[in-house]
Amino acid sequence: MAAMTKALPRRLVGLASLRAVSTSSMDTLPKQVKIVEVGPRDGLQNEKNIVSTPVKIKLIDMLSEAGLSVIEATSFVSPKWVPQMADHAEVLKGIQKFPGITYPVLIPNLKGFEAAVAAGAKEVSIFGAASELFTKKNINCSIEESFQRFDAILKAAQSANISVRGYVSCVLGCPYEGKISPAKVAEVTKKFYSMGCYEISLGDTIGVGTPGIMKDMLSAVMQEVPPAALAVHCHDTYGQALANTLMALQMGVSVVDSSVAGLGGCPYAQGASGNLATEDLVYMLEGLGIHTDSPLLSHLGERSVDPQIPSFQLQDKWN
């Protein structure tokens, strides 16, 4: 750990001395972006190796200390389906709950909701999809039926004063249906919003989207739901996550989901990479002059720049 701590300042000093921040008028970009850190849930749930409860708790505590304001802590699903998330109650009870930080948890149904509340959850997330086939394969019902289930959850949440975030999967493409119409995404998103979700995260679940499709989709959705209630959740399966996210920012979205270390994978694409990496997202946002709660460079003021840093010394290989 000591060696690693020594190594980090050098790299980050490098970053600080190299970093320029844009001065051009990026008129359509938000001044501030809220990052929703989904590593402990979306990331870990797609990782092959199971990590222990203390490790999960430590990860979340470290993420809290990194300044993230929303950290999706776990998922109250059946351990039969997602073994990685079997310790959901212990994790939620074990983490430090910093003031100003929310720790939403995923819930698949009313039973999961009740367990989550019993374990102290103050915010929950529910999952829908813009694809009939995906919904059928995932939760064995139609989109319409899924909304009936969600309605019960939302009513219970309202009574218990619990915030609910909605996720719409497959917004830029579906592993079963292929192309997804922006109109369908808009319809599902609007439904979530009208049912009481305070925010809806639009997920390119299998990472097939490209910036033009992102733009088409958001154009349709923004006609039905205010931009401030939207988030994007891009997977990097085909290396498009950051470019798609940039387009979303240009369209006025100001909430972005990402995963520390780009954790996760894709059950539909063997060997594929996972979520957009939070570090890479923060790097871009800071370069754009957009405020986040988790400045990569926040502690650099404490260290001085050493021009003799070996990693920047000449390596005369360019001729």
Added chain:
Amino acid sequence: MAAMTKALPRRLVGLASLRAVSTSSMDTLPKQVKIVEVGPRDGLQNEKNIVSTPVKIKLIDMLSEAGLSVIEATSFVSPKWVPQMADHAEVLKGIQKFPGITYPVLIPNLKGFEAAVAAGAKEVSIFGAASELFTKKNINCSIEESFQRFDAILKAAQSANISVRGYVSCVLGCPYEGKISPAKVAEVTKKFYSMGCYEISLGDTIGVGTPGIMKDMLSAVMQEVPPAALAVHCHDTYGQALANTLMALQMGVSVVDSSVAGLGGCPYAQGASGNLATEDLVYMLEGLGIHTGVNLQKLLEAGNFICQALNRKTSSKVAQATCKL
């Protein structure tokens, strides 16, 4: 190879069925983008493992068959500095020269230029930088002095009817100077253009740039040089390459450098990734409805081939993803 060939169609069938192409009016995006494939030169030169001449030749031939129209084949530099490029003459002579495809080679000086021409080069590339310190450390002279050297090369090239492409390094940041002013990049680019370079590739050499900086830099450069003469060359050291490239396209740039399998690395950032991966670039451009002329399947095969030869995993996300369905 047979097993791999069987696997590829499934992946691409998956891709084909999933892919939507944008219908929104992306007014400022070009309809067509020329990709300059730098894998055999910029990519390989930064790879630790040396590959044989036949492997390099086969790679370039596969890239030609993938439909790329510009493939930077090698670099006529001293083997003392870049051992990977020691076989430059054999490579240039050994590759198939398809009609309609150009095979530029990098040259550091007049001597390299002459050797390149003797080996059959029809196009050469020269390297400058927007940073005084980087130029000093790299080629041991000032930017002004470097232009005197380039001038000699450009005159010789003009006499020999050889096209010259200029590269400007460190356009979004320098490992020695840190921030680089857009005005300086514009000044150097304009100089290259006025001296006779038909195209100037603006390189984020250490990958530190972000889209706003790309925009600032291009705004300044485009006041001095026509957009059609510009290219961007983004390194993915900090994961920003594709986002930076998208911004460049939005600004009107229509030539993009990339490297098959995202080959390469960064001498200034240990363990860092290399160039923007051509496969990932093509994926984005196709999704945007922008014509490239590239056959993604054949490109993936070329990437597979060179990664096996280098005994490394691909850095292309598209290549990594294998659809299970």
